[in-house]
Amino acid sequence: MAHPADSYQQGNMRMKLEYSELWKSFHDIGTEMVITKSGRRMFPYCNVSVSGLLPYAKYFIMVDMVPVDNSRYKWNNDQWEVAGKAEPQPPCRTYIHPDSPGLGSHWMKQPISFLKLKLTNNPLDQRGHIILHSMHRYKPRFHVVQADDLYSVRWSVFQTFTFSETTFTAVTVYQNTKITKLKIDHNPFAKGFREEGTHGKRNRAQKSQLCSENSAKKLKSSEKEPELPYDPHREDSETLTLSKEVPMAQDEHMSPWGGEQEPGQNLHSEGAMDYTNSEQLVPGQANYQLQRSHAFGKISSPSCTDSQTDCQGFDSRSTDMATVPEQELSSPQSSMSLCSSQRKPLDFSMTTSIGGCSKSRSGLPLYSQYNMEQPLGHWSGTLAGQYSSPTYPQPHPHPHHLMTERSIHPSGYHHNNMAEWSQYSLFSYSC
DNA sequence: TCACCTTACACCTTTGAAGCGT
DNA sequence: AACGCTTCAAAGGTGTAAGGTG
Numbered sequence: 001m002a003h004p005a006d007s008y009q010q011g012n013m014r015m016k017l018e019y020s021e022l023w024k025s026f027h028d029i030g031t032e033m034v035i036t037k038s039g040r041r042m043f044p045y046c047n048v049s050v051s052g053l054l055p056y057a058k059y060f061i062m063v064d065m066v067p068v069d070n071s072r073y074k075w076n077n078d079q080w081e082v083a084g085k086a087e088p089q090p091p092c093r094t095y096i097h098p099d100s101p102g103l104g105s106h107w108m109k110q111p112i113s114f115l116k117l118k119l120t121n122n123p124l125d126q127r128g129h130i131i132l133h134s135m136h137r138y139k140p141r142f143h144v145v146q147a148d149d150l151y152s153v154r155w156s157v158f159q160t161f162t163f164s165e166t167t168f169t170a171v172t173v174y175q176n177t178k179i180t181k182l183k184i185d186h187n188p189f190a191k192g193f194r195e196e197g198t199h200g201k202r203n204r205a206q207k208s209q210l211c212s213e214n215s216a217k218k219l220k221s222s223e224k225e226p227e228l229p230y231d232p233h234r235e236d237s238e239t240l241t242l243s244k245e246v247p248m249a250q251d252e253h254m255s256p257w258g259g260e261q262e263p264g265q266n267l268h269s270e271g272a273m274d275y276t277n278s279e280q281l282v283p284g285q286a287n288y289q290l291q292r293s294h295a296f297g298k299i300s301s302p303s304c305t306d307s308q309t310d311c312q313g314f315d316s317r318s319t320d321m322a323t324v325p326e327q328e329l330s331s332p333q334s335s336m337s338l339c340s341s342q343r344k345p346l347d348f349s350m351t352t353s354i355g356g357c358s359k360s361r362s363g364l365p366l367y368s369q370y371n372m373e374q375p376l377g378h379w380s381g382t383l384a385g386q387y388s389s390p391t392y393p394q395p396h397p398h399p400h401h402l403m404t405e406r407s408i409h410p411s412g413y414h415h416n417n418m419a420e421w422s423q424y425s426l427f428s429y430s431c
Numbered sequence: 432t433c434a435c436c437t438t439a440c441a442c443c444t445t446t447g448a449a450g451c452g453t
Numbered sequence: 454a455a456c457g458c459t460t461c462a463a464a465g466g467t468g469t470a471a472g473g474t475g
Contacts, residue, residue: 034467036437037436037437037438041467043466043467074434074435121436134435135435171435172436172437173436173469174468183467184467187467188443188444188445189442189445189466190466192443193443193469
């Protein structure tokens with residue numbers, strides 16, 4: 001009988017997307033996320049729960065956005081259609097959860113909220129927001145890295161998870177009115193636009209009256225309706241009360257995302273990847289296990305967070321992991337393969353971190369970053385932006401907070417050729 | 432002309448400090 | 454003094470609409 005700790009050593013890391021029913025309801029229509037110059041939060045926002053971490057080990061939890069294809073889109077005749085080739089990708093930025101590095105027990109205690117993650121279309125952004133192109137499609141990618149500090153992150157194993165229902169089109173103005181309505185209905189900040197109350201903006205007189213009404217409402221706060229899933233401080237994972245209010249997810253083939261792109265067109269097409277990478281520094285076996293929260297279209301119970309049945313919801317229709325052969329999913333180290341096997345880096349914003357290089361058993365360098373004394377100014381701020389901003393606490397005292405830029409290469413953590421890698425660190429690189 | 436973007440705005444929630452009572 | 458609760462104002466998150474840009 002295996003020791004309980006063995007399960008951790010075997011890499012039973014799992015990730016579950018919270019509010020997946022809400023995500024699906026958006027996904028069925030074609031999720032759009034507004035991006036602004038000053039940065040805009042996502043709604044629905046990314047909220048995941050993880051399990052299988054070592055309780056007393058430290059982890060970084062990170063998110064980046066990867067393009068789902070190489071196309072630019074336009075909204076025409078009530079549907080999205082390809083409008084040409086994608087623009088060169090802006091500097092890839094990785095949002096590190098401000099609790100990082102945190103103990104495994106901390107991360108597993110409650111769902112991990114990325115509420116404060118912001119998206120921007122400003123390539124000169126200095127606040128560390130994730131830079132995207134409008135009218136392009138992206139998918140959030142979650143990384144779990146066991147590391148004590150930022151310095152050691154680069155040598156660590158990346159467990160990467162994606163959820164197909166989180167795919168979205170970045171827009172500056174909503175294109176699909178159904179999305180607008182769905183956002184208004186579910187986002188408390190947009191309550192003022194709900195039809196149940198008033199229609200659109202009120203004049204000042206109405207506002208004055210409203211203030212009085214609000215005061216009265218506060219006195220009756222105990223009668224307040226339960227709000228939709230928003231509270232970032234909620235410690236339980238009872239997000240599923242929501243499922244009563246969200247339309248049942250439709251089959252994937254009904255989704256506006258479906259059928260528009262072939263796997264082969266996807267720059268990140270995992271299906272074309274090489275999963276035989278054996279050169280990674282993996283301290284132990286690391287299974288890539290995509291955690292599905294529910295079977296498709298199935299309303300799960302609030303208590304299913306850690307249930308076994310919850311772990312069986314893998315559905316080839318509803319997850320991008322369908323592009324990965326199942327045997328690959330269960331093979332050791334395949335989690336890194338997902339990243340490392342991407343032969344064409346999409347983009348890499350330069351780094352000022354000190355050089356680092358890990359070596360495989362064969363002696364080949366794996367993942368390295370090179371010095372740049374002077375970062376390109378408009379690119380600075382990715383990681384340091386998080387740390388230097390008063391919004392984000394400094395998670396760990398480390399000299400490398402002095403870094404002005406440190407972006408995780410979106411396409412991988414494995415390069416055999418150091419010279420090849422180093423050139424990425426000089427300029428933004430697009431394939 | 433058109434598609435897309437920026438900006439200002441009204442309306443809303445969240446947050447945290449101040450005040451008060453126990 | 455410490456704690457908990459309430460109140461209130463400021464900060465910040467929303468979608469909308471008008472105007473700007475290429």
